[in-house]
Amino acid sequence: QDKVQFFPVLSGRTGPVAPNATPWANGHNDYMKLVNVRGGINGVKTLVEECETAYATDRGVECYERLKGKHGGATVFQPLSTGITFALTEKIPTDKIPMITSGYGRSDSADGGIFKWNFPLIGHYWVAGDTVLQHIANKEGGWDKLKGKKIAVGYHDSPFGKELLPIMQERAAMHGFSLQLLPIPAPGVEQKSIWLQVRQQRPDFVVLQTWGVMTPTAIKEAVATGYPREKMFGTWWSGAEPDLKDVGAGAKGYSAVMMQHGAEFNSPVVKEILEKVHAKGQGTGPKEEVGSVLYMRGVVGAMLAVEGVRAAQERFGKGKVITGEQARWGYENLNLTQAKLDALGFKGVMRPVSTSCQDHMGSAWARVHTWDGSKFVWASDWLQADEQIIRPMVKASADKYAGEKKLARRAAADCQS
């Protein structure tokens, strides 16, 4: 009997976000297969089992309950839904299972002092918001050029969308630009009135925090109302191939900030997956999708999940199956240097990640890419979210949460466990 490390997958292959959530799950699973081809995590094989949530919170909770005890216990959950993240945040401390929410979930959970089990590794919404504004400022020639400008924010009317707003408001106050908030009710197939408002107010820029069909619809409506795509910027959930493919040339000029990686068709890890997994007929999804933006996000998610386990093995025993509780330590003590990342095949895809007891994010880099009518091209250099601004926001929000829940900050001793 092989030793296996169980990675549950809460997938969203049906329902309103299926086009976007499917590549993520495919990437995640393909990378897990690749890890096994490479010999597992120090010999421990990875095992995935999916449970379909259709992006619905209650189904997500059921899936969590279903999977958490299976195959020797779940290592880590990645719910790929902010709603589910909120619900699971209440449950994981009792179950002692960590949760990775790369690029989504609760921004304040970057504060490991309060959120012991949450890991928004390598980015959360505030990083996305901050970097997209940086990019706009850079293009305009500095933050001072934004003064008096108007930025419209079209956002998914749910915790997912709203989580972006604090950073926008913070920056708006700092730099003297104004915000026009445009909540878009899910699933967002009818946005005419939103875009009429855009047309009326003529904001200088539009930032989209949308997900699923909401994104292409927004871009199409922009086309229909003649809003220039060059002035539209998405966050990293609103700028992948499924969002733009269907709009095609109409979306030319639309940009989105990327959580480090973008579409990485030429990266070593993608080549390795194609060669060692897909070529063997083991691929999860279609070949063409390998390397696309959301696929890569799945790959990166899986890599982080695996590397945490590897780190935990360093402490709890190499080649052993790690419990969720032990894995948590691994995620809290990640130290992925550039060399390590390059060795894993992420050269040019990612920058170093290093977490700590206080910092559960570990890296805040981003880049911006632009749609040229048929594919994405990089449009910016590496950007880093301004820790000076974000860290206090995270702390304040986490403290508020702790206050409501009557939680105490973790003691220094707890960080050693």
Place this chain on the structure above:
Amino acid sequence: MSSKKIGDVILDVSNISLSFGGVKALTNISFNVREHEIRAIIGPNGAGKSSMLNCINGVYQPQQGAITFRGQTFKHMNSRQVAEMGIARTFQNLALFKGMSVIDNIMTGRNLRIKSNLFSQAFRNPFGIGGAEKEEVKHREFVEHIIDFLEIQAYRKTPVGQLPYGLQKRVDLGRALAMEPQVLLLDEPMAGMNVEEKQDMSRFVLDVNDEFGTTVVLIEHDMGVVMDISDRVVVLDYGKKIGDGTPDEVRNNEDVISAYLGTSH
């Protein structure tokens, strides 16, 4: 027989007119009903008989005229007031509560008399706390009397929708009786029955009238029944009153014969 005392006018209908769009269902109808009598309304189909009951009942609001009940005059009343004053009725096209059992249907007739509120009903219990249970039992007893009286014991718990037509008519009557009305309006209670059943039904009507002194207003097409059991008859035709009097008077009224009875009677 005939020992019963007919009292004063209890219900007086004066100059009622009712029309629907262009259709004049009733024009200037007046008649009265005396306490304790059986008053029949007859007339060809579409004459406006049912509409007349609907006006008395507050289901329709006549455009003109007034209705006096026990000395109080109303331009029009709402159904609730009518029910509270003690006027009950049955319907031509069955209007039972199809999904409910016979007992429940008849129990609804008692609803006006039930005093316990929503909370005591919610917390009703066999231990007699709150009084809802006791009240329920009290009314249930009354209803059982009606059921016995109408001889439908065997169907107590059957959903009325499954009963044959004739029995449904009885339940309809039972529901009206449960209100202990002073005036009972019956809209073709014997339609769709054979002679035997009509005899039963006539007996019920007569018994109610005799024993409880209930005043009855009856619409019926069976002339045998009407002539036998009613004290006075109003005849309507095309919304107009064409005759009013004792059965014998009506039977010999030329207008009535040509409009309704035909020569064979």
Place this chain on the structure above:
Amino acid sequence: MAFFLETLFGGLMAGMLYSLVALGFVLIFKASGVFNFAQGAMVLFAALAMARFSEWIPQWLGFESLLLANVLAFIVAAACMFVVAWAIERLVLRHLVNQEGVTLLMATLGITYFLDGLGQTIFGSEIYQINVGMPKEPVFLLQNTFEGGILISQEDIIAALVAACLVAVLALFFQKTSTGRALRAVADDHQAAQSIGIPLNRIWVIVWCVAGITALVAGIIWGSKLGVQFSLTTVALRALPVIILGGLTSVPGAIIGGLIIGVGEKLSEVYLGPLVGGGIEIWFAYMLALVFLLFRPQGLFGEKIIDRV
């Protein structure tokens, strides 16, 4: 002023698109007394079929012409809708003759699930494209009168025209043919209709077919606007206030209702929305319909609800 006109126009166009979906509801309700919640699923199914076949057929047959692909795909998709209608009659409605409205409503919800599952199984759940050559770029009217002109989407205008034609044809069908009369009879009383020899089965296949074609047209227009994906089913929810406002049984009501709702929700969102934080259009549409209903419980053009004792 220009903006007001633009919003008004946008509302009218959006309303026309709602009407197209509403029409499917009305048809089936009018003709069989079934409140067909599956209309949304039928729109999705039809659109998926259209999108996929227009992609597959050229591959199978090896030709390039977009026009030919679309025509063939339309035919095949229409055939699919016919099969769906036939199956629904055979497997569902036939066994539910003379049942209450809620039961039938529930059955259509069952059908919704089935179609959603089936459609995605056969055709996949990604975003697909329908390209029938609708112009995407806007045009600007009255540019000399207003600065910037009034923006109008050409796509919407075409959609509105199609909707209008469809309605005209259907209205004629209901009013002028004896089949139309039979359809209305079935809606009133299944059993009585059967007793005088109206073949329920055939009638139902016919209406569901017509509703299926309407769904296909709606699916093509919405699909070419939005892309074809699961969320398309939710346009049905936008069409519901339209039908109760217009009246469940009225074909022209679906249009007028659509226009009122379209204009109402856009104006409210644009002018009232910002005051209260936005996102009010959906409930505003429902509230608007509700207010109308308080004055006319059967909707603006619906048949009077009859209850008599």
Place this chain on the structure above:
Amino acid sequence: MSAPNIVLNVNGIEVIYNHVILVLKGVSLNVPEGKIAAILGGNGAGKTTTLRAISNLLKGERGEVTKGSIELRGERIENLTPADLVNRGVVQVMEGRHCFAHLTIEENLLTGSYTRKDKGEIAANLDKVYNYFPRLKTRRTSQAAYTSGGEQQMCAIGRAIMANPSVVLLDEPSMGLAPQIVEEVFEIVKDLNQKEKVTFLIAEQNTNMALRYADYGYIMESGRIVMDGAADDLRNNEDVKEFYLGMGGGERKSFKDVKSYKRRKRWLA
């Protein structure tokens, strides 16, 4: 008298509603071509159920024929749809009117001719119905739901005539009709029967009328046929007289004087 053709032959049918309620317990009857047969019996005897079984309208009531056979001119018809039956000339007038509430009286009548094509014939037929029921003509443009009970009954009968049937199943045609209309209805029945050779099977409570016009009668009680015979014979049967004609001892009893006790029916012994 030569034995006439049997159009309808019902053979020992059992009907169960809702899988549990057994209503007909082996009913057999037959209706000869060109005659009028009547089913008589009290409330709940199963008359309506028998007619529904013949016209195949049981399904909608969640009932089914579990035993026996029904034949129309020798052809088994249990599995035909009601529409097929109408095409073969069998039309039922349902108990309790069932007019199409939202359609006008005239539209109601016209739907009756759904199975027919010839416009001229239909128009002629419509005239015929209006002739039979002048009252309908005056109300032709009102929605059926807003007409009086009797008017609806006329409409239902007229609607059936519009299908130009050869066999009509009439369920309680006299219910709710004024006496002279009842008479007229039965005259119409006789008229159609004699002039157009339409066969009738009538379920009726109004025994008196029914036996006056019918050729043959079946008496039903609790789901069984308890007696049958030529109409004249039945009319002279003592029990029938007492229970169905209300004429105990030869004299019509006044409804006022009926006794509260009842004699046992002989056939229930």
Place this chain on the structure above:
Amino acid sequence: MFYRENGQFKTSYSADQQIFPIAQDRWAILGLIAIAAIGVPLLADEYLFRAIFIPFLILALAAVGVNILVGFCGQISLGSGAFMAVGAYMAYNTFVRIDGMPLIVALLSGGFFATLVGIFFGIPSLRVKGLYLAVATLAAQFFCDWAFSRINWFTNNSTSGSVAVSGLEVFGLPIQTPVQKYLFCLSFLVVFALLAKNLVRSAIGREWMAIRDMDVAASVIGIRPMYAKLSAFAVSSFIVGVAGGLWAFVHLGSWEPAAFSIDRSFQLLFMVIIGGMGSIMGSLFGAAFIVVLPIFLNQFMPWAGSLVGLEISTAAVSHTEFMIFGALIVWFLIVEPHGLAKLWSIGKQKLRLWPFPH
């Protein structure tokens, strides 16, 4: 043979009016409650509790509420999700804004506010009927969806619009473990189902049913449509509101308006129709069907697939689950349009006749 009321003579109307007049039924139901309260906690595992039993109990409670409105009073409502939401958010506000607020009081106050909102949105029912009303109640659904995500007061100014509660306890006992939660919900369900049953078999219940079956006739015998309809809305939304509070507090712990979306309204309506309109028992059947079936299908299919050596992808499972679920709904309706409760009573009736039918 054994399931008979033979020999059980009722000597009083009170005895005849019991909820379960047949002795065997009474014992069966007591046994069932005993198993639910004692047996299940001993046997079931955590997954069953969290993923099946607790949601089942809460949704069954909500379905009881919806059934009062839809099944008993005949007012089809698609706004039940909204009333659940009101219950949840108002219970939350009472709970977090007032210090030391006991949990049960908070939940009941959620129910109370749901009642107010229910009555408000019930007012159109005085004019509007049937399907028109059904669609009109969606106004409540969408309005509440909007209000709870747009108006910050309801979420105690949480930036994300998502709220959470923790540290639940009743009379000093914590409601933490699955078993505790389960028993907590179970007692709510038993109590409310009993109260609801009492209502529907009393005068007010008859008023509701009368209005449902024939409103003109009802008003002629003196039932006020306004009182009957609004009281049905009130009672129904109270129960639904309490269920909403439980769903949020006990089942989810943290929630956003999407937890009470229109899908929830539909789901509740499903339960009522599939279970049996106008039957309290039916609500429980319906809830069991709707909660358990999809989960069962979802797990059964991969297992069945693996038996025949087929690996079924998650998406395919999910789509097939939709199809089977839809087909089963239709199939049940065809077999018995009046729902599982009716099927159950026919079963009992057959059992009563057994072994001598007819």
